[in-house]
Amino acid sequence: MFSYVLKRAVSAVVVVVLVATLTFLLIQAAPGGLSILMDPNMSSAEVARLKHNLGLDSPIHVQYFNWLRNAVQGDLGASLSYGGRPVAGMIMERVPATLKLGAASLLLTLLIGIPAGIAAGRRPNGLVDQVIGFLSFVALAVPSFWLGIILMILFGAELRWLPTSGMGPKGDLVLGLKHLIMPAVVLASSSAAAVIRYTRSSWLEVARLDYVRTGRSKGLTEGRLGRRHILRNALIPVVTVVGVQLPRLVGGAAVIETLFSWPGLGQLGVDAALRRDTPLILGVTLLVSAAVVASNLLVDVLYPVIDPRIRYS
């Protein structure tokens, strides 16, 4: 197991470096450049002067290896558009907001997705299954920004129950929770729907197996059978789905954060991309790709815990 994790960790580092390299090349290949230099009223000489001052006039490969060398030493450089602020500091100040939103949405995903999936799986094609199925399909089909706007109009503008943007003032827990509800619900809607679908189908699959029939014939109650014998096995594919959602904890959700002015990493990534701020884009990409690789590794490590039959040699 240890050697497996070690191998995966090494390959993870390679993947992250490749992602960073590819991102750097894509930024360079795209037309245009740093947004503060894109003023059409700036002459070419003026742009050249500012590029020189910003260190952007050196060859691309030199810029890349400078960045990589510093990144390996833990220095992600300074933002080119945000007044020279250190990228690491900018990312770190956004992490709590993203973790808060990601954790809330993951909690909602699990609290809604697994019970609703089980409920649907217990009585396939019954009324409950059909209602849950319909709602989960709607949740999967509806674009999150549209749902966000609708919730904003309904709960923010019409009912005035919930604030529509930002995180609220620091220290006010109740108001902070109110600010969290709408973005977390929107973010959780599609992932909860996915978990519902996977839980239902997985439950149905396991419930048909011989050992479940044996348990039932030996007089086990449905509740005991479900909790002790079906759920654990049915959760394996669900863990995979949840694992896919995990990077959101770090990577944020760009659309939702932008819509609700939630000051997280997703919004920072969008800003960085729109401003073509290379060090900031690379910093955010590095963190998000590391989170994806780490969550995939975590899911793989969790498999043998959930199902002892799975072993890594």
Next chain:
Amino acid sequence: MSRLNAPYRWIVMFALAALLGAVPAALAQGGSGSIRIALQAMPEGFNPVLPAELNANIVTGAMFAPLAAVNPTTFATEPYLAESWEVSDDLMTWTFHLRENAKWHDGVPITADDVKFTFDKIKDPAESASAYVAATNFASVDVIDEHTVQIVLTAPNALLPDTLSSGGFEPLPKHVYEGFAHLVDAVDANTRNPVGSGAFRMAGVQPGAQIDLVAFDDFFLGQPKVPGLTFKIVRDQNAAVAQIRAGELDYVSIEAVHRQAVAADPRMEIFSVAGTRYVMMAINMSDYEPWHTMFSDVRVRKAMMYAVDRVEIAEHIGQGLMPVLDGLMPTTLTWIPAPDIVPYRYNPELAMQLLDEAGWVDTNGNGIRDKDGMELSFYILVDRGNAVREQITPVLQAAWQAIGMEVEYFATERTGRWLEETRAGTFPTRVSTFPIPNADWAYRLFHSKGLNNSQHYVNPEVDAILDTMLASPDIEVRGQLLKQLQEVLNEDPYVMPFFLEPTLHAIDKRLLNVPHSELQRAMPYTYLISWAQ
């Protein structure tokens, strides 16, 4: 049974918890608190001298005082941090008298040393100041006494206060920045804790969410009448409308498509602000071929003017918010007399006659006019993302095709081909906007040596008018010269103006004295805004 219902219990419990947390709250603070203004993006920083985009300029406009400012109602350049100024007869030496009661937000008095320090930094090429090029005309900046600073120029300029009001020349606190080799090194002052001189001072930044400014009680023009300004970052216009209706915003620029939705809110009033920026089509006048061959003949350019129904465009694409613009100076600059011109009106027959006279005729019957083996074939560049400009472009294409031209158009990212061809001077025609907040910009855009003459237009008569204007201290004389300029350019057209770009503002009705101007231009005057009692 109760065990079977466990999943539902979880759902119900969570829903209850959510609803309990969602009891109605006093979300709408309007009526006495800070004015909540929507910004479309998080500002890059809060140093007005360094390059930044519009959102940063809006916030620094409330925090930093320029020596002179453009009055948002009259568009006249008037004293601000400088109480007065005088200029030598040769227009080479300008003396500015600072207000003696002016203080930085940390309580330190603002002196001529601060102005000299800042302007010396701006004209230092090693600094990344946005106004560097404009400051290359500064021979020296000298401190005369604590509150008097003198700028000696390398060439006469009657419009220096206009230049200083255009942004990028706001004095910085020397005591904050002098310890750093370069302005950009003062990261904390530039991005988190700026020390400004304007009516509002920094109270806090929540990156990506909002910026809180509070009234600066010692502001030199008097204590602001509202407790503060809160800039909320709202990238999405639909979200901004929802926030207006939720009572979370008081002052927002909105798009025309949202007018009806916002108008339904009895709290808000909507007004249209005529800016000093107008939508236009420009023809490349450089020597770049084949465009030079096509457009150097004024009859071709006049034909292009006559082929387009600009009145229809203003009525339908501009939604009738602004009348068609005939001169090349914004009508909002009311000190410029109306030009004595015969405006171009839709006349395709005359357009075709002019092309015939210029020798552009369809010799091979393919529907495209040609001359000496060259077809009258070109394209229009437009930057993607602006609905008005993108709608105008195909109308131009159809109008010019109707008189025998072959026209394509390319809607590209502003930071992509549009910008590259604009800078390189390789585009044939482009749809864009001209910003002319003051006379200084007329020089920048139309003079052959103008910083923003992206069309590479050269006309000695125009240069002479603008040179004279730059050396004319009398605003009436300048007005007459700009009238004359428009008359000359009407006879030698290379810019097709459409209409002033309107901005719709939605504002809480209880706010008084809100300048009816673009947000950026309104900021130095926000100290006058108050809540109705």
